[in-house]
Amino acid sequence: xxxxxxxxxxxxxxxxxxxxxxxxxxxxxxxxxxxxxxxxxxxxxxxxxxxxxxxxxxxxxxxxxxxxxxxxxxxxxxxxxxxxxxxxxxxxxxxxxxxxxxxxxxxxxxxxxxxxxxxxxxxxxxxxxxxxxxxxxxxxxxxxxxxxxxxxxxxxxxxxxxxxxxxxxxxxxxxxx
Amino acid sequence: xxxxxxxxxxxxxxxxxxxxxxxxxxxxxxxxxxxxxxxxxxxxxxxxxxxxxxxxxxxxxxxxxxxxxxxxxxxxxxxxxxxxxxxxxxxxxxxxxxxxxx
Numbered sequence: 001x002x003x004x005x006x007x008x009x010x011x012x013x014x015x016x017x018x019x020x021x022x023x024x025x026x027x028x029x030x031x032x033x034x035x036x037x038x039x040x041x042x043x044x045x046x047x048x049x050x051x052x053x054x055x056x057x058x059x060x061x062x063x064x065x066x067x068x069x070x071x072x073x074x075x076x077x078x079x080x081x082x083x084x085x086x087x088x089x090x091x092x093x094x095x096x097x098x099x100x101x102x103x104x105x106x107x108x109x110x111x112x113x114x115x116x117x118x119x120x121x122x123x124x125x126x127x128x129x130x131x132x133x134x135x136x137x138x139x140x141x142x143x144x145x146x147x148x149x150x151x152x153x154x155x156x157x158x159x160x161x162x163x164x165x166x167x168x169x170x171x172x173x174x175x176x177x
Numbered sequence: 178x179x180x181x182x183x184x185x186x187x188x189x190x191x192x193x194x195x196x197x198x199x200x201x202x203x204x205x206x207x208x209x210x211x212x213x214x215x216x217x218x219x220x221x222x223x224x225x226x227x228x229x230x231x232x233x234x235x236x237x238x239x240x241x242x243x244x245x246x247x248x249x250x251x252x253x254x255x256x257x258x259x260x261x262x263x264x265x266x267x268x269x270x271x272x273x274x275x276x277x278x279x
Contacts, residue, residue: 135268
């Protein structure tokens with residue numbers, strides 16, 4: 001007897017959440033997943049694939065180059081540090097992209113050596129390879145060019161970089177009005 | 178492809194369309210060969226054709242700077258568009274590289 005109204009209420013609640021999330025643009029509207037060998041010439045492939053993926057959102061030239069730079073940094077890190085620049089076909093990088101309305105979410109994962117101290121690695125100008133021509137700006141660029149950056153890593157298991165960015169200047173103006 | 182040219186005491190490097198880690202290794206080794214063999218004092222990076230650059234580009238510039246700065250050499254960046262300029266400024270490179278606007 002008492003169960004029915006409560007169930008209906010619950011159903012309503014879920015519906016409301018769905019409506020609110022749709023309004024916030026939280027529903028996934030597109031998805032893609034790529035797995036490629038950890039070769040340095042795949043850095044350009046990865047950033048071009050993401051650039052093509054976000055093209056329907058009408059990004060500005062600046063947004064496009066921001067995203068491409070951030071992807072390039074993350075993939076370079078995986079190739080150069082995660083897999084120690086082995087350039088082996090056996091090493092794989094997995095990239096997953098998701099669109100929630102006009103927000104791009106990217107996850108780049110490797111099964112490389114991992115990062116001992118993520119906080120230190122994310123410091124601008126810090127590099128674990130000072131003898132090579134590395135600027136130590138990789139994570140700083142990802143942070144600067146994307147809206148959000150999260151890094152998870154475990155020694156010997158690999159690293160996961162998660163970034164997101166809102167695309168389209170016009171949508172910013174809309175949301176402010 | 179990148180191009181190199183020595184004019185007087187200056188090594189001019191015309192950078193490729195896209196500069197990433199994959200391409201940077203090649204550019205750096207070639208540039209170092211010119212710096213060593215031709216005994217150039219200064220390096221000029223020409224970004225005229227460059228549409229994309231990530232932090233590897235910063236690495237190239239910093240590396241060459243370290244090689245020539247101890248002999249009083251200077252590093253210049255020319256024809257950098259707004260996006261390239263932003264990356265240079267974000268890395269604080271304006272302190273060691275003279276960015277020449279046209």
